[in-house]
Structure formats: structure tokens, C-alpha cells
Amino acid sequence: xxxxxxxxxxxxxxxxxxxxxxxxxxxxxxxxxxxxxxxxxxxxxxxxxxxxxxxxxxxxxxxxxxxxxxxxxxxxxxxxxxxxxxxxxxxxxxxxxxxxxxxxxxxxxxxxxxxxxxxxxxxxxxxxxxxxxxxxxxxxxxxxxxxxxxxxxxxxxxxxxxxxxxxxxxxxxxxxxxxxxxxxxxxxxxxxxxxxxxxxxxxxxxxxxxxxxxxxxxxxxxxxxxxxxxxxxxxxx
Ligand code: ATP
Numbered sequence: 555x556x557x558x559x560x561x562x563x564x565x566x567x568x569x570x571x572x573x574x575x576x577x578x579x580x581x582x583x584x585x586x587x588x589x590x591x592x593x594x595x596x597x598x599x600x601x602x603x604x605x606x607x608x609x610x611x612x613x614x615x616x617x618x619x620x621x622x623x624x625x626x627x628x629x630x631x632x633x634x635x636x637x638x639x640x641x642x643x644x645x646x647x648x649x650x651x652x653x654x655x656x657x658x659x660x661x662x663x664x665x666x667x668x669x670x671x672x673x674x675x676x677x678x679x680x681x682x683x684x685x686x687x688x689x690x691x692x693x694x695x696x697x698x699x700x701x702x703x704x705x706x707x708x709x710x711x712x713x714x715x716x717x718x719x720x721x722x723x724x725x726x727x728x729x730x731x732x733x734x735x736x737x738x739x740x741x742x743x744x745x746x747x748x749x750x751x752x753x754x755x756x757x758x759x760x761x762x763x764x765x766x767x768x769x770x771x772x773x774x775x776x777x778x779x780x781x782x783x784x785x786x787x788x789x790x791x
Contacts, residue, residue, distance in 0.1 A: 555618055557582045557742055558603070558634075558711055563612035565595075565602050572598040574766035575612070580711065580744050580759075585737050587745040587753040587774070589787060590763035596746040597639050599763075600713050603744075604636040605629040617710065631659050635709035639716045639746075641700040645689025649680050652688045652699055656706030666706070673702040676732065694725030701732065705741075712736070713744045718752060730756065750787035754778040762787070 556579035565573040573595040580586045588596045601607045603614050605626035614622050621629055630636075635656075643652050653673055657666045674681030677698040683691070688699055697717055704712055714733070718726040730752045736743060737756060747753035754760050757774035762783060770783065777783050 556580060557617060558744065559613075559615040560599070560603065561613040561615070563599065563602060563614070564610045565598050565607055566610050567598075571610075572766055573602070573609075576763070576766070576768055578759075578761050578768065578771070580742060582710075582742055583740050584758045585733070585743045585745060585756055585774075586759045586761070587747055587757040588761050588763055589747055589750040589753055589777075590769075591787075592748070593765070594763035595766040596763055597715055600636060600638075600715050600744070600746055604634060604713065606636075627659075630707060633708070633710035634713070635704040635707050635711070636713045637700045637704040637715065637717065639719065641696050643688045643691075643696050643699050643703070646687055648685050649688050649691070649699060650684040653680070653703055653706055656703035659707060669706055669708070673705065676735070677702055692725075694721045694729065697721065697725075697729055698732070701729075705736075709741075711742045711744060713746075715746045716748060717745070718747060718749050726752065750783065751778070754783075 558580040560576060560578050563573055563576045576599060588599065590596055602609050605624055609622060613620055616632060616634055653670055660666055679695055680699060680702060691699060717729050733743065734756050745753055754774045754777050760772060760774050760777045761768045762770040
């Protein structure tokens with residue numbers, strides 16, 4: 555049984571149908587990526603899975619249980635964390651305070667402290683600047699903080715929405731290396747990316763979204779070598 559199953563999901567904003575019948579699954583330990591152009595429905599899909607949007611129809615099953623209609627905070631409590639597009643860190647709070655917000659559902663003080671230590675080991679810059687306002691971090695560092703905060707609830711599935719958005723090539727590589735590192739420790743990840751090359755290079759499975767539908771699915775390497783994907787998403791002639 556897959557950890558996450560999405561069945562025939564339809565989501566609309568008023569009359570605009572943003573997601574028109576999407577189905578896919580994520581197995582435990584896998585990295586699955588959704589790629590596609592602006593407006594294809596990737597963010598809408600993630601926001602619906604995490605309970606922030608209500609689908610018009612279809613079902614989301616997490617760990618064998620339907621979660622469609624379950625409030626977003628309960629979905630987090632079940633182990634599904636979402637690092638949103640645009641990061642949404644709290645700029646006036648310190649880096650450490652931002653991290654601790656990610657653990658707000660936990661009561662195990664020692665475990666939380668250990669996980670803060672792990673976050674600083676993974677992202678040393680966050681540790682060095684733990685007492686500074688998070689708004690002083692660069693865009694890439696804020697992305698690290700958003701990922702580290704999502705990990706603080708010890709998720710069984712981590713959803714990352716465009717982690718490389720707006721980053722310099724060096725920062726982007728660092729973020730992708732971190733995702734690779736999380737993958738190697740067995741973290742299950744659903745990754746939304748416009749950078750198809752980077753996402754497909756580390757994904758076990760990929761789905762290409764086009765105006766609300768899955769146009770093509772396959773393993774990361776097979777999509778990376780697919781002629782149509784190369785032309786449309788990797789900018790090759
Ligand atoms: P991007 O990479 O630009 O975020 P995306 O693939 O994540 O693209 P979505 O943000 O899910 O796409 O948008 C899918 C469609 O839904 C688009 O046509 C978009 O204009 C529309 N849409 C998104 N949010 C809203 C909203 N709050 N109200 C109305 N329409 C919306």
C-alpha cells in the first residue's frame with residue numbers, strides 16, 4: 555500500500571477548474587515529483603492534499619485512511635508536512651523560534667531539542683545565526699529554514715513546493731543536494747518543481763502536469779530522457 559494515494563482529484567476556484575482529475579501515489583521512501591509550467595495545477599494539488607483547499611471531488615488517502623475533508627492541522631498531526639511556495643517564514647522571529655513553530659504539536663522537549671540540533675547539523679548557517687531575525691536570511695537560506703521547519707514535525711511525508719524558486723544556481727544546487735540527502739535517509743518526499751532537470755534527476759517517479767491533468771508519468775530517468783519532456787521542459791531543440 556502506498557503512503558499517499560490521490561484518486562481522481564478535481565479542484566476548482568469558483569468556475570476555474572485548476573485540477574481536472576489527477577491520480578498518483580507516493581510509496582514510502584520514494585521521491586515523487588510533479589513538474590509542469592506555471593498554472594498547471596501543481597500548487598493547487600499540494601494545497602488540497604494538505605487540507606488547505608477542499609476538492610470538488612476525488613479522494614486523498616494517507617497511510618490507508620481517507621483525509622479528504624480533514625482539517626489541515628489534523629493532517630499535519632498525522633505526519634504530512636508542507637513546505638509552501640514562497641516559504642512563509644516569520645521574518646521578525648528568530649531562526650530558532652521559526653524552527654520551534656514547526657514542532658508546535660510535539661510535547662517531547664528532549665526530542666525537539668535533538669531535532670533542532672539535527673537541523674543545525676544539516677544547515678550549519680541556521681545554527682550560526684539561530685538568534686537572528688529570520689528576515690535577515692537570504693532567499694536560499696530562508697528556503698533552508700522552511701524545509702528545516704517542516705522537518706521539525708517529524709513528518710512521514712514531506713511536501714516541498716518549488717524549493718528552488720528564485721535561487722541562484724549555487725543555492726539551488728545546495729537545496730537539491732539537501733533533498734538528495736533527505737532521500738538517502740529514507741524521507742518520503744513529494745516535490746513540486748519548475749526546474750524539471752533538477753527534480754527528475756533525483757526523483758524515483760515523476761508526473762508532468764499540463765493544465766490540470768497528468769500528461770505523462772514515468773521514472774525520473776525515463777522522463778529525463780523523454781524527447782517531448784526534453785523539448786518542452788528542459789529547453790532543448
Ligand atoms: P505555479 O508554478 O505558477 O505556482 P502551478 O502549477 O502550481 O503554477 P497553480 O498555482 O496550482 O499552478 O494554479 C492552477 C490554476 O489555478 C491556474 O490557472 C491559476 O491561475 C489558478 N488559481 C490558482 N490559485 C487561484 C486562486 N486563489 N483563485 C483563482 N484561481 C487560482
